[in-house]
Amino acid sequence: MMNGSTIIFYLLAALTLVSGLLAVTTRLIFRSAIYLLFSLIGIAGIYFWLNYEFIAAVQIVVYVGGIVVLIIFSIFLTQQAGEQLPRPTMGRQLFAALAAFCGLALVMLQLYKHNFTGTDKPAVEPTVANIGNQMLGVEEGGYALPFEVVSILLLAALVGCIVIALKKDTIMNKEHGKQNDEVKER
Amino acid sequence: MPLTSAFSIPFSRFDIHKMWSLTDITTNIHDWLNETFSPTWVLIIEMVIAGIAVIGLFAVLGLVLVIMERKVSAWMQIRLGPNRVGPKGLLQSLADTLKLLVKEGLTPGGADKFLFNLAPIIALVVAMLLMAPIAFAKDFQLWNLNIGVLYVSAVSSLMVISILMAGWSSNNKYSLMGAMRSGAQIVSYELSAGLSILTIVVLAGSLNIPDIIYSQADGWWIFKGHIPALIAFVIFIIAVTAETNRAPFDLAEAESELTAGFHTEYSGMKFALFFLAEYVNVFIVCAIGATLFLGGWMPFHIGNWEAFNHVMDYIPSSIWFFGKTFFLIFVIMWFRWTFPRLRIDQLLNLEWKYLLPISMFNLILVTAIAILKWHF
Amino acid sequence: MFIVKYIKDVFSGIKSLLVGMRRTGYYFTHHKEIITEQYPDNRDTLKLPERFKGEVVMPHDANNEHRCTGCTACELACPNGTIKVVTKFDITPDGKKKKAIDKLVYHLELCTMCNLCIVACPSDAIVMAQTFEHSVFDRAELTKILNNPGSRIMDGVE
Numbered sequence: 012m013m014n015g016s017t018i019i020f021y022l023l024a025a026l027t028l029v030s031g032l033l034a035v036t037t038r039l040i041f042r043s044a045i046y047l048l049f050s051l052i053g054i055a056g057i058y059f060w061l062n063y064e065f066i067a068a069v070q071i072v073v074y075v076g077g078i079v080v081l082i083i084f085s086i087f088l089t090q091q092a093g094e095q096l097p098r099p100t101m102g103r104q105l106f107a108a109l110a111a112f113c114g115l116a117l118v119m120l121q122l123y124k125h126n127f128t129g130t131d132k133p134a135v136e137p138t139v140a141n142i143g144n145q146m147l148g149v150e151e152g153g154y155a156l157p158f159e160v161v162s163i164l165l166l167a168a169l170v171g172c173i174v175i176a177l178k179k180d181t182i183m184n185k186e187h188g189k190q191n192d193e194v195k196e197r
Numbered sequence: 198m199p200l201t202s203a204f205s206i207p208f209s210r211f212d213i214h215k216m217w218s219l220t221d222i223t224t225n226i227h228d229w230l231n232e233t234f235s236p237t238w239v240l241i242i243e244m245v246i247a248g249i250a251v252i253g254l255f256a257v258l259g260l261v262l263v264i265m266e267r268k269v270s271a272w273m274q275i276r277l278g279p280n281r282v283g284p285k286g287l288l289q290s291l292a293d294t295l296k297l298l299v300k301e302g303l304t305p306g307g308a309d310k311f312l313f314n315l316a317p318i319i320a321l322v323v324a325m326l327l328m329a330p331i332a333f334a335k336d337f338q339l340w341n342l343n344i345g346v347l348y349v350s351a352v353s354s355l356m357v358i359s360i361l362m363a364g365w366s367s368n369n370k371y372s373l374m375g376a377m378r379s380g381a382q383i384v385s386y387e388l389s390a391g392l393s394i395l396t397i398v399v400l401a402g403s404l405n406i407p408d409i410i411y412s413q414a415d416g417w418w419i420f421k422g423h424i425p426a427l428i429a430f431v432i433f434i435i436a437v438t439a440e441t442n443r444a445p446f447d448l449a450e451a452e453s454e455l456t457a458g459f460h461t462e463y464s465g466m467k468f469a470l471f472f473l474a475e476y477v478n479v480f481i482v483c484a485i486g487a488t489l490f491l492g493g494w495m496p497f498h499i500g501n502w503e504a505f506n507h508v509m510d511y512i513p514s515s516i517w518f519f520g521k522t523f524f525l526i527f528v529i530m531w532f533r534w535t536f537p538r539l540r541i542d543q544l545l546n547l548e549w550k551y552l553l554p555i556s557m558f559n560l561i562l563v564t565a566i567a568i569l570k571w572h573f
Numbered sequence: 574m575f576i577v578k579y580i581k582d583v584f585s586g587i588k589s590l591l592v593g594m595r596r597t598g599y600y601f602t603h604h605k606e607i608i609t610e611q612y613p614d615n616r617d618t619l620k621l622p623e624r625f626k627g628e629v630v631m632p633h634d635a636n637n638e639h640r641c642t643g644c645t646a647c648e649l650a651c652p653n654g655t656i657k658v659v660t661k662f663d664i665t666p667d668g669k670k671k672k673a674i675d676k677l678v679y680h681l682e683l684c685t686m687c688n689l690c691i692v693a694c695p696s697d698a699i700v701m702a703q704t705f706e707h708s709v710f711d712r713a714e715l716t717k718i719l720n721n722p723g724s725r726i727m728d729g730v731e
């Protein structure tokens with residue numbers, strides 16, 4: 012007997028899977044981005060269903076509000092409206108399917124091999140305070156070190172972006188400068 | 198599962214006020230339903246009630262806010278405003294809705310039909326989702342979730358998707374330009390809105406909306422948080438004005454340059470949905486502002502003036518909430534009818550050179566205040 | 574100093590915005606200032622400003638006399654060819670011929686109310702009237718003859 016909760020889970024799972032499938036099969040690139048969005052929203056919905064509200068909200072902020080918007084922006088800047096993408100070649104389709112299957116197999120293998128053990132310890136409430144303490148804790152089970160490493164990675168990425176952005180600017184400035192000098196000489 | 202809390206649980210640990218509360222009614226309904234139906238049915242019925250309530254609130258808000266905007270704009274421009282339909286023109290927005298309802302909803306040729314028709318629905322659904330965690334009165338909330346404030350800022354970032362979708366699928370250069378502008382605008386102003394929300398989260402020590410409201414029982418944060426809270430409030434108001442695409446930040450629609458921006462091609466009911474979503478979004482951001490900075494449904498209290506405080510307690514909490522929210526809405530309308538529209542580079546300058554650095558510095562200041570317990 | 578200028582910028586910006594808001598706030602609270610005319614309702618009490626230009630008319634006095642000498646200065650001044658002066662020759666009592674107007678034809682549908690004809694007129698024979706409800710069902714009705722039938726020129730106007 013299915014209760015309401017299970018039905019909602021299957022609805023969310025169906026939303027995620029169907030829109031994920033549509034995202035890779037549609038040949039209109041903007042629609043593909045929108046289907047990806049729905050797929051990500053479905054995942055956020057599953058987090059909500061699990062009562063991991065914080066993760067769900069972060070999923071929406073990062074993926075939907077950030078990444079999909081970026082993708083849409085790059086589509087806006089590079090593509091013509093209403094154009095259909097060419098159908099991918101048979102070989103590519105095959106390899107893509109193979110890659111997807113390998114990924115799925117890997118995950119399923121891990122899941123089946125892992126021995127899930129029950130525990131009678133009370134569950135840790137997934138509140139923001141707990142997540143924060145865990146994330147920055149230095150004692151047993153704390154994630155301070157990985158957290159810092161990830162922040163350094165992000166910092167490096169930021170600095171890299173700025174360097175790339177600056178470089179172009181200086182080249183252009185140099186050219187401008189040359190022109191200005193020429194003008195001055197005259 | 199989260200939806201069981203469709204009607205919020207009474208918050209007994211802060212029993213400071215003997216204010217009249219809607220909790221009794223909701224718990225009575227809940228109990229009665231539980232006695233009569235099975236749990237699944239109770240859940241479904243409660244969801245239906247909540248849905249009807251939200252849709253009803255939507256309709257009323259749309260009508261009220263549109264007529265309010267038209268009257269406010271008229272008076273600020275030394276005009277009379279609508280004054281023909283109904284007493285003092287108060288039924289004007291009803292007549293307009295009727296007109297939009299019977300108007301043909303055209304879909305332009307060459308448009309992506311599916312996305313074109315989906316965009317206004319998404320706009321509306323996002324606005325509806327945003328209604329969930331807002332506390333409309335004492336202990337009266339659709340969904341009391343742990344991360345209320347974060348939820349609102351997360352879901353409101355979906356707003357931009359519907360605009361981008363509408364702009365792209367219309368197959369019209371004005372729509373596309375409007376959509377791109379509004380994308381750039383919303384993505385950048387989300388940052389300073391988020392940071393100014395964070396200052397209050399730091400002060401209150403919680404993301405939960407009832408917690409934040411109860412933390413203001415002895416004074417609203419805008420008074421308790423000294424000048425930094427005031428700065429955060431100003432930045433919040435500016436940023437949310439930009440996020441809801443209203444003048445002076447209405448580059449997305451910019452009538453004089455882009456005809457109507459992303460909704461150029463929309464007509465009839467589809468246009469009405471966008472219109473409604475815009476006004477409901479204004480209501481929601483103002484409700485959040487009122488909750489964070491002005492104490493939500495908390496009455497106004499002054500120190501030890503017992504008599505005064507008692508009188509204030511007699512005013513129902515929902516009136517406090519709606520009063521504050523409508524005050525903020527009025528302020529945002531005041532902005533709209535006073536200031537000229539910004540250019541896109543000025544808009545981005547304002548965000549990245551002024552609002553963001555100031556709000557970051559402000560956040561550090563507030564964190565110091567919160568750690569040293571300097572706030573009242 | 575950079576930082577001083579920055580802070581000054583912020584404060585002067587806020588101040589200028591507040592000045593604007595004070596003005597609109599004043600209008601919002603002072604409904605006496607409202608300038609809207611609810612036109613068809615207030616037709617009886619409607620008062621147009623003196624400078625309002627509605628159409629060109631030629632005033633006549635009680636003896637059905639006007640001041641137009643038929644000099645055609647207005648016809649020449651009009652950029653749109655709105656005015657046509659049709660002249661005739663009156664015989665004065667002492668037997669001389671004298672130029673006078675037969676008809677001064679005015680095409681309201683062509684007029685842009687630019688006031689040039691009125692400025693050009695040397696004898697102040699035409700003025701701007703304040704009527705503005707000009708819509709008619711037949712275009713021919715817009716072609717008007719400004720001098721009244723049987724009117725003649727005022728004595729002493731040359």
Ligand code: SF4
Nearest residue numbers: 651684685687688690
């Ligand atoms: S007002 Fe101007 S357009 Fe009209 S008749 Fe006189 S000169 Fe011509």
Ligand code: SF4
Nearest residue numbers: 641642644645647694
């Ligand atoms: S109206 Fe004036 S300008 Fe025109 S013909 Fe008569 S006198 Fe001359």
